[in-house]
Amino acid sequence: MSLNAGIPGGPIASKWTRHKSEIKLVNPANKRRHTIIVVGTGLAGASAAASMSELGYKVKSFCIQDSPRRAHSIAAQGGINAAKNYQNDGDSVYRLFYDTVKGGDFRAREANVYRLAELSVNIIDQCVAQGVPFAREYGGLLDNRSFGGAQVSRTFYARGQTGQQLLLGAYGALMKEVANGGVELYPRHEMLDLVVVDGHARGIVTRDLVSGVIESHAADAVVLATGGYSTVFFLSTNAKACNVTATWRAHRKGALFANPCFTQIHPTCIPVHDKYQCKLTLMSESLRNDGRIWVPKDPSDKRPPNEIPESDRNYYLEERYPAFGNLVPRDVASRAAKAQCDEGYGVGPAGRAVYLDFRDAIDRLGKAKIEARYGNLFDMYAKIVNEDPYETPMMIYPAPHYAMGGLWVDYNLMSNLPGLHVLGEANFSDHGANRLGASALMQGLADGYFIIPATIGHYIASERLDKVGTDHPEFKAAEAAAVERTRKLLAINGKRTVDYFHRELGMLMWDRCGMSRNAEGLQEALKRVPEIRDEFWNNVNVPGSAETLNQSLEKAGRVADFLEFAETMVYDALHREESCGGHFREEYQTEDHEALRDDERFCHVAAWEFQGVGAEPRLHKEALSFDEIHLVKRSYK
Amino acid sequence: MSATIDLTLKVWRQQDRSDAGHFETIEAKDISVDASFLEMLDLVNERLTLDGREPIAFDHDCREGICGMCGAMVNGQAHGPESKTTLCQLHMRHFSDGDTVVIEPWRSRAFPVLKDLVVDRSAFDRIIAAGGYVSVRTGQAPEAHSIPVPKNKADLAFDAAQCIGCGACVAACPNASAMLFVAAKVSHLSLLPQGQAERRRRARAMVAQMDREGFGNCSNHYECEAACPKGISVAHIARLNREHLFASVMEKVTG
């Protein structure tokens, strides 16, 4: 299989404009006759469904939650980037493009990233017009902050609830189209399979999560915007319903999975405190703008943090990365925290935490200012940890957060399966091996509002699609398989719960395929994953029945898919014999323990083809070329 | 290891929409005080499963107090005893060893129970569909800085826009009114210049849809504000009333 990204010709700055004027259009009267399925109602899915309905397509929109407004995007806190240069601090589309390519450690496609940076400015205009209440200055204009290691202030925010406000804007647009009759909503419906007819994605099989009914939906194209898979680690900052099912099922039907080992571990999370804990809480990394990270110089120093004098503290990020200090990118900050704890300098009951200290910021700016900036985060911390961060330094530790990997897509956001389009966190996208803060919201909305509405028309106009109904044998076969799988899960009646297996898998992946990896550990994971999977299929207990609301059954299906997906993730980590971004292979590091990229051998996207459960997937490579930005060692020193 | 407590749960069990439902007593032993209320339910469910019983169905997702998915009446209070706290952010340190905890779903004609603690809140989506947005199509937006918005207005709009749509306001209201929910959206958009064009139509249409869904009337009990995990103020209800009155008068005047 040759992977053709279909990148348009011409200079990078005009590729997208040129492409838009060259791709095919569907005439307005015909759009009504085309149905498009959109799975997912997060920023990517809701914006895509609303915008395509506005153009005249018939859209069916699916999500797991009881309302589209509750998609995981709602939880994003910190902000969204855009190259508006409102602060006059030297920002530009080019600079955002450059930062994103470099931040991703040169493992993303230049043309895609440039388009993303270009569209970022339109997103802000769109959201403001919808009534998204972004933070403003006294003059009435929009405020910005610097975020996640950027040296310019290009992040737009709505207190600590940016994702919520952006999603409510997209949800409003979606509901407007529901009222106009262009979108049919299917909340509490989970996609269990993709249906492929004559090599084209033509529909999905879903389970109604209230009645248990398994049914088919046919369409001219399918758009997946089903989010990321960080819950493969069990403990993560993602919402509980986040899963790999939709993308994994598409992968089993032929869609390639790209860079699955590129996962992001976020540095500022509340440490694990309890063995029954099932969710980790992220605190926005905007905290690093004013908080200082340190550990005691002496590992045996058990004094309360406020009693440890300046001279006995090691501000290891400021020390090691003087230019960026506490604001180094996430992968660098996370790895440094892990290294401190591995060497015994960690604090907190389990020694797996570092301090994030606001003492100096409070002295400098006053408590009121800190409260205005981070009040809700401080409250959240106090609620969970039962300590007052105004008085005692916070304790933080890295946690799984974001999936850079996802289904392979071309420049039009179409997978290698014609008709299957993938948006938002679900695709392998524009972030390479590491995503910069405030760039996921930007990407989801660029994909949904601006890219897919243009490129979907090109697909529909280029193909002569025969009408396919849900009575087609491919639909019937997929439905029957979903029913049978459900029956099987309910019949095992074993001795362990679904969560037990999810935890087992999660711990294994965290240990062996988490913040740092080595060949030996990965080989061990390759042995262990199938063992856990076998035990799951022989010993899981899924109570209740198929015909009712059954949350154990829902979870079981998702965990079963994680148990297949995890192996592919490990194969990917094993194949990539280099360190880049969030993927740190211990064997490949510089003398001072920085990531060591190997551009000779690994300057490619690794896209994996399914070969059967338990069988090694087949690797396809898309070579990456860097014509605009020179491949350089990524240094934040 | 943190301290633990033993609790007796009286939990509402209901198979489906048509089942009459009943309370079931379940012992919850050795609950870490650092666990959240939902982590406590997770643990209880693990044990029920291993005992061959059906776990308690409850809605949840983000576990950070922002998605609005979780919620239940805990000892008669929506989202439990802590103010400005969703159920997922309520920690067991607010309970004592030996407590009996009564857990019920939201009760409202407009929110039918689907199973145990899970209710159908799709009425909220239909209210938003009636007009809870600015009708701007993708790609039509003017440059964001072309319309400045005074900071105090933007902040007020944000306060209202924080609603997570959980339904606690309805559950807490003796009349099961959805006024705070509707008021929050109407207020958010009517405070911003972008929301002006549809201002009257929006207030009218959303209130009409609320009435159609079978929510009760607001008789100024203000239980909603106390129950709201985001602390949304009843002052927004006053604003909604003004908007609605104005819209109705204008309709009479202009036809």
Ligand SMILES: Cc1cc2nc3c(=O)[nH]c(=O)nc-3n(C[C@H](O)[C@H](O)[C@H](O)COP(=O)(O)OP(=O)(O)OC[C@H]3O[C@@H](n4cnc5c(N)ncnc54)[C@H](O)[C@@H]3O)c2cc1C
């Ligand atoms: C705590 C937190 C804070 C964050 N903060 C920021 C930030 O400040 N800035 C930033 O840029 N990014 C941030 N991110 C990342 C960002 O929020 C996400 O990457 C982004 O919102 C993903 O959007 P999405 O539309 O791709 O998917 P999601 O919002 O995850 O939506 C997925 C949708 O798919 C549906 N779905 C999934 N599987 C199925 C299925 N099988 N069947 C049917 N429906 C399905 C779900 O119901 C949901 O509607 C944060 C992430 C977290 C976890």
Ligand code: FES
């Ligand atoms: S689970 Fe999201 S608000 Fe409680």
